[in-house]
Amino acid sequence: MTKIITHANLWWWGKSYTFISDDGMATIEIAISDERPDLGELRSLMVHESARQKGIGTTMLRFAEHKANELKLEQLCLNARKGTFLIDWYRRHGYEIYDENCEYSNGQTVGMYKNLEPPTEEEKA
Numbered sequence: 001m002t003k004i005i006t007h008a009n010l011w012w013w014g015k016s017y018t019f020i021s022d023d024g025m026a027t028i029e030i031a032i033s034d035e036r037p038d039l040g041e042l043r044s045l046m047v048h049e050s051a052r053q054k055g056i057g058t059t060m061l062r063f064a065e066h067k068a069n070e071l072k073l074e075q076l077c078l079n080a081r082k083g084t085f086l087i088d089w090y091r092r093h094g095y096e097i098y099d100e101n102c103e104y105s106n107g108q109t110v111g112m113y114k115n116l117e118p119p120t121e122e123e124k125a
């Protein structure tokens, strides 16, 4: 991967940004509903099987967080499947559990969130 391409989408419920590595091996998405413009939902984090455990997932997540800051979001949330390494992985990236039993997945996932750093005075200027 040499760069990450951004695709912005408008929906009836809000907007989303899809980020794709230029080699097509990894994606992540931020969805923002019109009802909660301060909150981004992370979706579709995916690294091709052949490219995993080389830090690409972390790079994609950091890229999305950086974009979320640029978009002035205050918080990111996501769903992670129970019983997988993902919950610890996201914890190590600063996410905390807010819902132990997500209703939409019949309790098969947990809801996690992270508060984003507010922009510094320099960034605001």
Ligand SMILES: CC(C)(COP(=O)(O)OP(=O)(O)OC[C@H]1O[C@@H](n2cnc3c(N)ncnc32)[C@H](O)[C@@H]1OP(=O)(O)O)[C@@H](O)C(=O)NCCC(=O)NCCS
Residues within 6 Å of the ligand: 044, 045, 046, 047, 048, 051, 052, 053, 054, 055, 056, 057, 058, 059, 078, 079, 080, 081, 085, 086, 089
């Ligand atoms: C989650 C995913 C994006 C991580 O991508 P990645 O590029 O492998 O992640 P990174 O290389 O940045 O992180 C690697 C770390 O994650 C953990 N990890 C990754 N795969 C793991 C596995 N199969 N079992 C246990 N731990 C694992 C390890 O702690 C590893 O750290 P280490 O390399 O120091 O051992 C990738 O596994 C994936 O696409 N999974 C399928 C889709 C999915 O579940 N997406 C998440 C939706 S919430």
